[in-house]
Amino acid sequence: MTASTAIARLNAADPDFARHLDHLLSWESVSDDAVNQRVLDIIKAVRERGDAALVEFTQRFDGVDAKSIDDLILGRERLELALTRITPAQREALEKAADRVRGYHERQKQDSWTYTEADGTVLGQKVTPLDRAGLYVPGGKASYPSSVLMNAIPAKVAGVGEVVMVVPTPRGEINELVLAAACIAGVDRVFTIGGAQAVAALAYGTESVPQVDKVVGPGNIYVATAKRHVFGQVGIDMIAGPSEILVVCDGQTDPDWIAMDLFSQAEHDEDAQAILVSPDVAFLDKVAASIDKLLPTMERAEIIKTSINGRGALIQVRDMQQAMEVANRIAPEHLELSVADPQAWLPQIRHAGAIFMGRHTSEALGDYCAGPNHVLPTSGTARFSSPLGVYDFQKRSSIIFCSEQGASELGRTASVLARGESLTAHARSAEYRIVADKKGN
Structure with missing residues (x-):
């Protein structure tokens, strides 16, 4: 029988919490x-x-x-x-x-799209695969x-x-x-x-x-x-790190469900990360017990154990508001909002690759058949990256068509800016197309 795990326990009220969390999250994909x-x-x-x-x-x-x-x-x-x-x-x-x-x-x-300005200038964007x-x-x-x-x-x-x-x-x-x-x-x-x-x-x-x-x-x-x-x-597409899951739970979901959700990412490899955040300390204890109970039943028990012990954590927070703050700090690949009213908390989530709403929505559904892409930003890159999608296989070209009047008007502006940058050829190229108005100016 596999030995019990020693999953880390963190408390957001601890003065050293930020340092401990940063250490837990650190992962370098640097090749030797x-x-x-x-x-x-x-x-x-x-x-x-x-x-x-x-x-x-x-x-x-x-x-x-x-x-x-x-x-x-x-x-x-x-x-x-x-x-x-x-x-x-x-x-x-x-x-x-x-x-x-x-x-x-x-x-x-x-x-693709375009719009036409009053002087006949056409601007737009051409989308090409x-x-x-x-x-x-x-x-x-x-x-x-x-x-x-x-x-x-x-x-x-x-x-x-x-x-x-x-x-x-x-x-x-x-x-x-x-x-x-x-x-x-x-x-x-x-x-x-x-x-x-x-x-x-x-x-x-x-x-x-x-x-x-x-x-x-x-x-x-x-x-x-x-x-x-x-x-x-x-x-x-990206340089992907190990798989991650962050579960935010109000303490009312079956602890066995949550333990298995954590396992679902921990079984990928020893460097995978599974974290649970909850304001209910008794619930964290229940999930810890479920982890120990269920781990021996898993085919990849040793991989899960290594992952849970090395990079997993049960984090106690003051309330659900603080849970949202921790979630944004982590910016996880997968975020489960295993709470009574996930829609109410969704506006507060700023950083996550994919968000799984409610107690019945396991991350595993997203991996296989829900529909959204399972290629997601890892290692905190959800702060600035998005899931793989159609837009990753398309490129956008700008479209600019100037009417005579439009080229003349824009040329005056371009001339001033170009001469301010001492780029005379830019200025003269624009100035050639400036048409004198009827007053001879």
């Missing part, structure tokens, strides 16, 4: 020098040797006996075959989730078909011309659910490559792997480091 150099070497090799480097790295790192790049390409027919190899229940679940994700993201689509997006999917046993849906469907809804998926198959291990999800989500091409080499291939292109405009999707430290290095050559 060895990882960083290895990734740079891999990127350089892929840029110089293309497909040959991809084959070599896949043999070395994934143990795949690939003779050429052709052995690392999966056609559309292979994705369709995967649909027949999963169970009917799995296919139904994937299709239902895909429909809900698609329906939600359809509402995010932005249209990316030509091609690259989707990185972890492979092997740690496979997440839900992530395929969450990354590929918004791209397709946005109108991206081609979605290219890369997924490693360590020791030749292929996850049929991942391929089935790719089929349902409309992925166009699949390469069975992974790691930094896959990111490099997407960013720079090879003889066989097309260069993309943006790379999205989760991965290990090598993938994250590679994404950092290729940013600028291509766009990236």
